[in-house]
Amino acid sequence: MIEEQDYLAKQNLHKLSDIGEFGWIDFLKQNQGNLHDFVKEGIGDDAAVLTFPESSKVVWSSDMLVEGIHFDLSYTPLKYLGYKSIAVNVSDICAMYSTPIAVLVSIAVSNRFSIEALNELYQGINLACEEYKISLIGGDTTSSRAGLMISISIIGYNDTNDIVKRSGASVNDLVCVTGDLGAAYAGLQLLQREKKVFEENPTVQPDLSSFEYVVGRQLRPTAKLGLINILKEKGLIPSAMIDISDGLGSELHHLCKANNFGAKIFSDRLPIDFQTKSVAELFYTDVEQYAIYGGEDYELLFTVNPKYFEEIKSIEEISIIGYTVNEELGIVIETKEGDEIEIKNSGWDSFI
Ligand code: ADP
Ligand code: MG
Numbered sequence: 001m002i003e004e005q006d007y008l009a010k011q012n013l014h015k016l017s018d019i020g021e022f023g024w025i026d027f028l029k030q031n032q033g034n035l036h037d038f039v040k041e042g043i044g045d046d047a048a049v050l051t052f053p054e055s056s057k058v059v060w061s062s063d064m065l066v067e068g069i070h071f072d073l074s075y076t077p078l079k080y081l082g083y084k085s086i087a088v089n090v091s092d093i094c095a096m097y098s099t100p101i102a103v104l105v106s107i108a109v110s111n112r113f114s115i116e117a118l119n120e121l122y123q124g125i126n127l128a129c130e131e132y133k134i135s136l137i138g139g140d141t142t143s144s145r146a147g148l149m150i151s152i153s154i155i156g157y158n159d160t161n162d163i164v165k166r167s168g169a170s171v172n173d174l175v176c177v178t179g180d181l182g183a184a185y186a187g188l189q190l191l192q193r194e195k196k197v198f199e200e201n202p203t204v205q206p207d208l209s210s211f212e213y214v215v216g217r218q219l220r221p222t223a224k225l226g227l228i229n230i231l232k233e234k235g236l237i238p239s240a241m242i243d244i245s246d247g248l249g250s251e252l253h254h255l256c257k258a259n260n261f262g263a264k265i266f267s268d269r270l271p272i273d274f275q276t277k278s279v280a281e282l283f284y285t286d287v288e289q290y291a292i293y294g295g296e297d298y299e300l301l302f303t304v305n306p307k308y309f310e311e312i313k314s315i316e317e318i319s320i321i322g323y324t325v326n327e328e329l330g331i332v333i334e335t336k337e338g339d340e341i342e343i344k345n346s347g348w349d350s351f352i
Helices: 002-010 016-030 080-095 115-131 182-200 209-219 224-231 250-259 274-282 285-293 307-313
Strands: 038-043 056-064 099-109 137-144 149-160 176-178 238-245 261-266 300-304 318-326 331-334 341-343
Touching: 016 080, 016 115, 016 137, 038 137, 056 080, 080 115, 080 209, 080 224, 080 238, 099 115, 099 224, 115 137, 115 182, 149 224, 176 307, 182 209, 182 285, 209 274, 238 250, 250 261, 250 285, 250 300, 250 331, 274 285, 307 318
Parallel strands: 099 137, 261 331
Antiparallel strands: 056 149, 099 149, 176 300, 176 318, 238 300, 261 318, 331 341
16 A cells, blocks of 8 residues: 555656546546536436437447456556546447447556546546536546456447347348448557557657557547438438457458358458558468457448448448358458358457
């Protein structure tokens, strides 16, 4: 205990016990931001209170981030981590074709964590809450002896009865993805390499300036709420949808399993950024492996009735990458040479 106090005091930093329980709740209240219309009570009472329009459905999910498993503090700025922890939760609500409203954020922190560090974390949380127009309405705070843990519960709603599930698609539907694939994994490769270099020689300064996009995709992914709103405005309701957290291959398997069908994907249709290609070259890897098996892109994978082909094609951020097929045909990718290769059911964790 004394050791930790010394450690923080030496750097002129403050620990949670310096501000006490009331100080901490005041700090959290300052971070609450604007309350969503549905929120009647936010931080400060025993529980938050919300009201929903009568006809709406409540959509509720949670996602947890654990130090050493989901993030590495040696190269992850806390502000980005705060942002990412909210974005990955919003992404799950988006994947249900629904609108996020509020989050409960529970954290377990070691005594070595200063108030100043927590402030950075909450700056990122705030930024994401503002961006996605959601409220921080409460949470819990406890100490940890095994690193930082962030557990978030997100609540959203859907009042038009058009929730999109993983199931609901038909054979011959178009298979679509938003944005581009493999970038977050490319960013991770670079960050892990730089960490190794730094550990071997701390005087070497990393230069990632030509890879800002992919590093940003790893450290600060965004949820595709804007695109959900575009689809809603156009009245385009996907037949099935999932967000890409573990990689296209893994999510395709989830979708196909939920619908009892297969899928045929075309490798030349996979949206891949040029920086992702450069990183794959640097690591002597086929960039399609990044796009299929690299995780954490938080793009959306969805199927849609082919009658929407022209409309979907006209949306710049969406790529049609293939179509659904009968189950017996499996889940395959057609290469540029015309060969068919099975897409395996593995995500980023087993790929590494
Ligand atoms: P209780 O003892 O009833 O669990 P707490 O002292 O844990 O109450 O929390 C007081 C208030 O602060 C509650 O409104 C709670 O939701 C909120 N809160 C506690 N920790 C966090 C956190 N890490 N992030 C956001 N809100 C929090
Ligand atoms: Mg509590």
